[in-house]
Amino acid sequence: MTEFELSHLIITGVGMLIAGGIIGLAIGRSTSQQSKAAETIKEELEQLKEEQRDYQHEVAEHFAETASLVNDMNQSYKAVHEHLANSALKLSNPDVSRQILEAGTSQPALESQAMGELQEQPKDWAPKNPGDKGTLSEDFGLDKTADSKPEESDSEPKEEEKA
Secondary structure, three states, rough: OHHHHHHHHHHHHHHHHHHHHHHHHHHHHHHHHHHHHHHHHHHHHHHHHHHHHHHHHHHHHHHHHHHHHHHHHHHHHHHHHHHHHHHHHHOOOHHHHHHHHHHHHHHOHHHHOOOOOOOOOOOOOOOOOOOOOOOOOOOOOOHHHHHOOOOOOOOOOOHHHOO
C-alpha cells in the first residue's frame, strides 16, 4: 500500500504543480494587461496635454496677430485721414477742410469716457415725488379700497335693478 500511496502522492503533487502554473500564468497576464491599460491611458493623457498646449499657443498667436492687424488698420486709417485733410486744405474751401479736421480729431465715446468724462448711469426706476411710493414698492399701484370689496358677479341682478 505504500506504493499506491506514494504514486498517488506523486500524481497529486504533479497535478498541483500544473494547476499552480496555470493560475500563475492567469494572474501574470491579467496584471500585465492592467499595466498595459494604465500605460496606454498615461500616453493618451500626455498626448491630450500636448494638444492642449498646442491649442493654447495657437490661440495666443491668433490674438497677437489680430492685435497687430488692428493696429496696422488704425495706422492706415490715420494715414488716409491725414491725406484727405491735407488734400482738402489744398483743394477745397476752408469750411470743408475745417469740418474734415474736426471729424478726425473727435474722440469716440469709449475714448472720451476713458479720459475721465463719465456719464451718469441710467436709472432703473421711475422718478417720484418725495413721500410717494416707488415702482419697486410691494404695494405700488394697488388700490386698497378696490381689493377689500368683493366684486359682484354679472349673473346676479343688482339691487338698483330690482326696484
